Amino acid sequence: MLKFLSKVRIEFNALDPRAASCMEFLAQCHARNAKESNPTCQVQVNRRTDDSPPKITVTFVNGVEETFDANLTPAQDIRNSILEKGQYIEAEQMFREAGEKWPVDIPEEELRQPRGRGEEKPAKFNSLSANNPPKLTHDAYLKRLCKLGRLSDAISSLDSCGSTVRHSTLSHLIESCIDSNSLDLCYKLHASVKKLIKEPDPFIETKLVGMYAKCGSLDDAFVVFEGMRERNLYAWSAIIGACSREKRWGDVVELFYWMMADGDVVPDDFLFPKILQACGNSGDVETGRLIHGIVIKSGKTSELRVNNSILAVYAKCGWLSSARRFFEGMEVNDRVSWNAIITGYCQAGKINEAQRLFELMCEVGPQPDAITWNVLISSCNQLGKCDVAMKLMNEMESSGVKPDVFTWSSMILGFAQNNRRLEALKLFREMLLAGVEPNSVTLMSAISASSSMKDIRKGKEVHLIAIKMGCGQDVLVGNSLVDMYSKCGKLEAARKVFDMIPQKDVYTWNSLIGGYCQAGYCGIAHDLFKQMQESDVLPNVITWNVMITGYIQNGDEDQAMDLFHRMEKNGGVKRDTASWNALIAGYLHHGEKNKALGIFRQMQSFGVKPNAVTILSILPACANLVAFKKLKEIHCCVLRSNLESELSVANSLIDTYAKSGNLKYSEAIFDGLPSLDIVTWNTMTSGYVLHGCFNDAIDLFERMRKQDYRPNRSTYAWNVKLAIHAGEKLLELEPENAFIRRLVSQLYDVRGTSKDSSKIRRPGIRKDPTESPGWSWIEDKNIVHTFFSVDRHQLDVKALHSWIESIELKMKESKYHGNMLSIQEEEKEETAGVHSEKLALAYALIKLPHSLQPIRIVKNLRMCDHCHRTRGTLYRKLVLSEVSEASHGEAEIGIT
Helix, strand or coil: CHHHEEEEEEEECCCCHHHHHHHHHHHHHHHHHHHCCCCCCEEEEEECCCCCCCEEEEEECCCCEEEEECCCCHHHHHHHHHHHCCCHHHHHHHHHHCCCCCCCCCCHHHHHCCCCCCCCCCHHHHCCCCCCCCCCCHHHHHHHHHHCCCHHHHHHHHHHHHHHCCHHHHHHHHHHHHHHCCHHHHHHHHHHHHHHCCCCCHHHHHHHHHHHHHCCCHHHHHHHHHCCCCCCHHHHHHHHHHHHHCCCHHHHHHHHHHHHHHCCCCCCCCHHHHHHHHHHHHCCHHHHHHHHHHHHHCCCCCCHHHHHHHHHHHHHCCCHHHHHHHHHHCCCCCHHHHHHHHHHHHHCCCHHHHHHHHHHHHHHCCCCCHHHHHHHHHHHHHCCCHHHHHHHHHHHHHCCCCCCHHHHHHHHHHHHHCCCHHHHHHHHHHHHHCCCCCCHHHHHHHHHHHHHHCCHHHHHHHHHHHHHCCCCCCHHHHHHHHHHHHHCCCHHHHHHHHHHCCCCCHHHHHHHHHHHHHCCCHHHHHHHHHHHHHCCCCCCHHHHHHHHHHHHHCCCHHHHHHHHHHHHHCCCCCCCHHHHHHHHHHHHHCCCHHHHHHHHHHHHHCCCCCCHHHHHHHHHHHCCCCCHHHHHHHHHHHHHCCCCCCHHHHHHHHHHHHHCCCHHHHHHHHHHCCCCCHHHHHHHHHHHHHCCCHHHHHHHHHHHHHCCCCCCHHHHHHHHHHHHHHHHHHHHHCCCCHHHHHHHHHHHHHHCCHHHHCCCCCCCCCCCCCCCCCEEEEEECCEEEEEECECHHHCCCHHHHHHHHHHHHHHHHCCCCCCCCCCHHHHHCCCCCECHHHHHHHHHHHHCCCCCCCEEEEECCCCCHHHHHHHCCCCCEEEEECCCCEEEEECCCCCC
């Protein structure tokens, strides 16, 4: 047979029982070559480690190449292939060499008709017909129809072929059905096979199981499998492999127990890893331990692939001590072993131990690959350690491992989720410059970063890149785009993207409905809600909650309550805690505190446990002196729901008790917390300040600093309160001290209560003779006019007084409140009076109302923020020369 072949390539896994025929054929090939002094057929063997079926690829002497799924007799397949190509003489010789009868009835003249390699076959063989088949073997004829793309005709011809069709031909038809991915053809072929094969055949039934599974009908695969009288190892491998491909891990574990209950078959090296993978992904460590025991009893402890699967189960299920012992007891640790144990520690949040193992791997084990680096980088990002992840990424590149799309995606997603969105977008640009093509996860992360910042320009840039990459209609990218445009208020653009997504899921609908609700277009959102109910995608609990939130936030309480009640009755969706939270937050938004408390009580009566969001929403309603009983009621609910360990809830309780006048309760909660954060310290200290316990506040601040807590802006906010308290006490001692008045006035501005500063802004008597007043000079007709800061009652010139009042009225209408703490140098000027540059400016505008020349004013001190804002109301150009710099301004809003 080999004389008709120029090359044979055999691919198989030596551990796969299905490779027996391949190894037999390989032995025949070597035996044939050994007999020839100058072998003309080249034999190549590729040994694989995966579980794909064995294959044989042959190249005929005429250059034609064929590939066979060699599960039975490769020699027969090759002979049939030669036969169906019309090479009758060669095929006849091969059949006779094999000791088999020549099965083809062909006229003598046609058999003897010489035909060259490049010459076409007789015309009648180019027009095969299901009703008028040529006189070939049934097997060759059916395969020929399959290769011409006429699978339906081949299946139709099966009924007329009878039981002479070989199993290899039926296997070929089944593989053709898999390639066509047509369930209709699968059903048709299965019906014909039932007619041909009267007795159960495990081989064909196993093939049918694989056919249905690969064509997307695992339920039909189960029907065939359950109907089998005899289930051998191949049948179990087919159904378990199919469930594993579909990630139906629970079914894989159930099939394992069914298999063990039958008792006739024991898993092999192919099945053990599949079942263990299901145990790891479903968290079923008990089944994993059982399989570990079976592996030990069956003597397969030396199989590295099985050992790695056992290790992965312990690591994924969080049994790190067992995983570590097993890892250290393995005879050989390859890269998969190291990756499994490192991944386990990363998933458990023990990043430091994972890094120690990583360093040990670099020293004694195989060098880390991209998977190892990506596991560490992803874990650091998930734990919020983005800077550590960035450092690892740089080390990864330095070690010679190029960051791939998963590395970049992990970094971008990590920065975006940890509120470092600008850096996330910067990384996205660097990724593009590095020539790494983003995937849908990368694009989604970049779009989400733009959405969170409400940066429509950057979002559009990423959208354009997604279109260029061909991901514009990807559902993951599309959902992010709809969400981004909705949050940025571009609802028309969001709707266009929504309409372009071919396969919308529930998140697509929720993003657009949420966008319209947030913008106040609840009517349009409700229309979309109805369209969604009529589509193939049914609303989930998030959809209903979004609609409820939209209506109640926009003041339509009746419609919100109607949806809330219809949610379970008509929608078939069970209300969750977020549904109740939506109502509570809506009522609080409109100041309906009693209604919110009523919903909160009703929620508990229905047996729904509040979560941290519920408590954080309802507590502000009790932050007054008359709501102490309600506050204690909520505190009891917190204890019943085991939420007292939530730091955010504890902080809110401390704050609410302090504001309700019960500082002792705040202290008790503070002292009982096992761990504190900066918010806890700030809240308790603020409570002390609120109650006038300034010494206690200072002592607590010192305690906070000794425990290495870094103060933030909130910390300094109550420090300002302390400073104001000290300043007010000083003013009681020295009521006429202008310097203290200015300091206290500026502290009021810092706290945001500028209106209180007017109570103390009186210049009083200047006691410090060295304190320099504010002076301004302006030249008019070669005469220099001098102005200095005065109080309002000292303004004797009626015109100046009238102009200044009109300017201040205009500024008040624009809702401007001056910032009186601009610069230290300004503190030398009387803050409560009328500044000298304003007087000079008023004089210039009154004397020179129609002049086009710039107004030039010279001042000995720096200009304050209030006067800068006054300058902005003019149509005239102003040049103000100060001690250290010149300030130029052109008005945008004018007066006449």
